[in-house]
Amino acid sequence: MKINVEKCAGLLKKEDCFAILCHAHPDGDTLGSGYALLRALQKLGKQAKLICDDPIPTKYEYLYDDIEVQEFDEKYVIAVDVATENLLGGLQNTYGGKIDLCIDHHGTNTDYAKYLLLNADAAANCEIILKVIKALGVDIDKKMADCLYTGITTDTGCFKYSSATSNTYRSAAELIDLGADNGYINRVMFETKTKKFAALERLAIEGMQFFLDERVCILTVTNEMYKKTGTTELDTESLPPLTRQIEGVEIGLTIREKADGTCKCSIRTYESVNAAELASAFGGGGHKQAAACRFDCDVKNATKMLVEKSKELLHI
Amino acid sequence: MKINVEKCAGLLKKEDCFAILCHAHPDGDTLGSGYALLRALQKLGKQAKLICDDPIPTKYEYLYDDIEVQEFDEKYVIAVDVATENLLGGLQNTYGGKIDLCIDHHGTNTDYAKYLLLNADAAANCEIILKVIKALGVDIDKKMADCLYTGITTDTGCFKYSSATSNTYRSAAELIDLGADNGYINRVMFETKTKKFAALERLAIEGMQFFLDERVCILTVTNEMYKKTGTTELDTESLPPLTRQIEGVEIGLTIREKADGTCKCSIRTYESVNAAELASAFGGGGHKQAAACRFDCDVKNATKMLVEKSKELLHI
The missing domain is CATH 3.90.1640.10 (inorganic pyrophosphatase (n-terminal core))
Structure with a gap:
């Protein structure tokens, strides 16, 4: 009630x-x-x-x-x-x-x-x-x-x-x-970044990928990156906003690999796309401009599915 | 009056x-x-x-x-x-x-x-x-x-x-x-970064230097970096805050090379150091936590002088 x-x-x-x-x-x-x-x-x-x-x-x-x-x-x-x-x-x-x-x-x-x-x-x-x-x-x-x-x-x-x-x-x-x-x-x-977070952030930014006329930006954090920098998933909270900072990006996706090889995704969008709608296509939810979802598959397949669904939402 | x-x-x-x-x-x-x-x-x-x-x-x-x-x-x-x-x-x-x-x-x-x-x-x-x-x-x-x-x-x-x-x-x-x-x-x-700014930012971050037990962080933007990324000084406004984001940094300095080879410096500090005091040592001014000054010398000498004065202000 x-x-x-x-x-x-x-x-x-x-x-x-x-x-x-x-x-x-x-x-x-x-x-x-x-x-x-x-x-x-x-x-x-x-x-x-x-x-x-x-x-x-x-x-x-x-x-x-x-x-x-x-x-x-x-x-x-x-x-x-x-x-x-x-x-x-x-x-x-x-x-x-x-x-x-x-x-x-x-x-x-x-x-x-x-x-x-x-x-x-x-x-x-x-x-x-x-x-x-x-x-x-x-x-x-x-x-x-x-x-x-x-x-x-x-x-x-x-x-x-x-x-x-x-x-x-x-x-x-x-x-x-x-x-x-x-x-x-x-x-x-x-403001405060630990040195190990700064190292993780640098690796993640170096690996940024762009799709669909660079309207979609994907940042991936893998288990190998955690290992290399001494970080854990708890250190990744401030990464998602980075994905939509580049001019022209309408959908910013941060995919985090889990220990078991499956992954989850944080979604950030601007007015043109509803982040909650994209998340709900994969059983997730959230707000219009910030949402999240989980995948039972690996990063590669999750990326593919997310790009496909983004294509639909961007009417391409 | x-x-x-x-x-x-x-x-x-x-x-x-x-x-x-x-x-x-x-x-x-x-x-x-x-x-x-x-x-x-x-x-x-x-x-x-x-x-x-x-x-x-x-x-x-x-x-x-x-x-x-x-x-x-x-x-x-x-x-x-x-x-x-x-x-x-x-x-x-x-x-x-x-x-x-x-x-x-x-x-x-x-x-x-x-x-x-x-x-x-x-x-x-x-x-x-x-x-x-x-x-x-x-x-x-x-x-x-x-x-x-x-x-x-x-x-x-x-x-x-x-x-x-x-x-x-x-x-x-x-x-x-x-x-x-x-x-x-x-x-x-x-939020919005142009692609060329993102490239400049990456170069600048890669070249970050730390001094005095990593309590001072210096980010330098050179004429060569402007040339390589197609940027100008107008693109550098959002760089200074990056310098003091790393854990333990008390003085963050952004040194920008000018066309004539001299340079200027943006200063960001936390409570422990007065940025305006550091700037005023070189004829500049500003606020307690954000200030700026100019140098008639090259980046290398300005760096040296700034580190020396920082050492004094940090009582090292």
Whole structure:
């Protein structure tokens, strides 16, 4: 059932012992949403924990480093920034069909939870969480502001994408006034490259391929490249935006090889192509200009299929 | 004489036939300031023109493409985003000592104009110009909003730098509500790379050098690299931020060779070092974390001098 911010706050006030689920391969928006909400609920004297199927990259440490880990039997399950249950990864086995509340900003949300608070106009899910926390009457402290700012800045590519609205900027201004350390957060999220990442990035850029009159750019990260540079998949988060930076590119694809030789693909597009549409052709999903999907085949075959589908979407 | 926003608006209302001067090697903030102010003055029925000593890169075309060029004898000279007269380049010969009003946000402003409206807390000069235009009582149209947003986003590295305050974000939100096309502007300013720029960038990154325990990173752009890739100095604007992205780098230097074999240097730093202090050691200037200077010697000697001075500032 779709609900509004006030109804959502009402539910949260009534319930207790919360498990907050983030999506697998977690990013700043799902983690920022989860930890800000957890902090707000604990501040109300409730019990709450955050669960994610994948390890949380260390750069997000400041989101949770001071949080008290609580032991309790969970009674109410919330998913944040999770468009479909299969984005929960392994958690789907435990929680599939049992999610009480979902707070999300993906237009593609499959309405799988008992209650759904959805605003597809929000550039980041943290914009919605900010409203929920205010509706809960919780004073937003510096740490919460850092969590919420993190989600907003990461999901908008540091305010770069056209998804950022005036409300997005206003939310950021409010969070900075509440203590969010925008300079530090943006530096950690967007500026700092480890030397091994810089090496991986260089290899990936050297191997960039162009297709369909150079309207499609494909960047491939292979297991060999991880081995050569000492990196892992966790180091690849900032590669996808590179693919659509070259003039004339309308579809940017980042294909990452997995240990078992299959692969997954991050899709970035501009207005002319719907990234979610391309992803959904392969069972994936996401936003209009940023989406993702998985393949059961190797990089070579995935590349071929992606180029074919891109050709169709570009009407070539 | 230092003045406030209201006094500045009062002067502009009283005067007419304005020449608005931008700094040489113009960026989004000096051009956005200049064109927004020009538009506001013309909207008040006054005559105004913009003058810059260097060609304006074509990516800024949307700032001025619809502006009526007016022929008149200038009576009042305004400098925008110009910290010292020598940043005017060749215009210094004509206008040095004759500038009536300066609107600026550089703490290093030398107070060279008859009247000075200065706010060193503003992340971008366009934040100040926004206030001046509001004080003039001019309705801000979409084109003006585009100009002002451009200055704000470019001078903050798309809201990435710690110089961006909540007021910066609020100004941006206001401008988006007034029609500024943030998605388009950020795409043009930060996302789109021409193929020849991508080639130059790759060459520059391949040649990156590290000094002083890798706390200093130097990226050099030579005349040979321009020739090889078909680029010019106008293509190098987005290189400086790359230098301080590597973990551990505190001073990032981009040295650009000029046609005559001398060179200039863009400096980017983090909190530990004042970029303006490093620049001023060589007669340049700028902000705490972004500054620039020129050299009468070749790249090799400039590199040596910059590393020596960096060593001192890093207390090594």
